Amino acid sequence: MGDGESDTGDGEDTESDNSPTGDDSESDGSSDSDSDVDPDDVDRTIEVEGWSFGWDPSEIEVARGETIELVVSVEDDGIGDGHGLAIPAFDVGIAPIYPDQSESAVFVADEVGEFQMLCSVQCSQPGAGTGHEQMIGSFIVTE
Numbered sequence: 500m501g502d503g504e505s506d507t508g509d510g511e512d513t514e515s516d517n518s519p520t521g522d523d524s525e526s527d528g529s530s531d532s533d534s535d536v537d538p539d540d541v542d543r544t545i546e547v548e549g550w551s552f553g554w555d556p557s558e559i560e561v562a563r564g565e566t567i568e569l570v571v572s573v574e575d576d577g578i579g580d581g582h583g584l585a586i587p588a589f590d591v592g593i594a595p596i597y598p599d600q601s602e603s604a605v606f607v608a609d610e611v612g613e614f615q616m617l618c619s620v621q622c623s624q625p626g627a628g629t630g631h632e633q634m635i636g637s638f639i640v641t642e
């Protein structure tokens with residue numbers, strides 16, 4: 500468990516509706532990365548919005564050891580299959596994501612460095628453009 504920050508226990512209950520309760524079901528078949536991360540331990544929630552073609556923000560910086568919740572939404576569905584957000588270094592893979600919904604992942608940023616954040620759904624016509632490849636961002640973990 501993280502040493503250092505021990506101030507998460509009290510006083511931060513701005514949301515009284517305990518939102519994460521409902522979605523404990525494994526509805527997102529694609530990933531088994533939610534092993535031992537407790538959603539109650541989230542230190543930082545970051546909202547990311549994707550579109551054809553990019554991410555906002557395209558650069559995210561966190562501190563090592565923080566438990567991160569990424570909440571991802573998209574403005575369009577690419578070529579019909581939505582978009583996906585992946586940070587391979589941390590086994591994060593959220594896909595597909597369609598407009599009017601948001602998907603989330605919780606993980607621990609336990610390694611310092613700059614890591615690639617990319618789209619995991621082929622969201623431009625293969626061979627017809629490079630839009631999909633432009634959906635690349637940086638996930639930076641500092642000491």
Ligand SMILES: [Cu+2]
Pocket residue numbers: 577582583618619620621622623630631632634
């Ligand atoms: Cu894409």
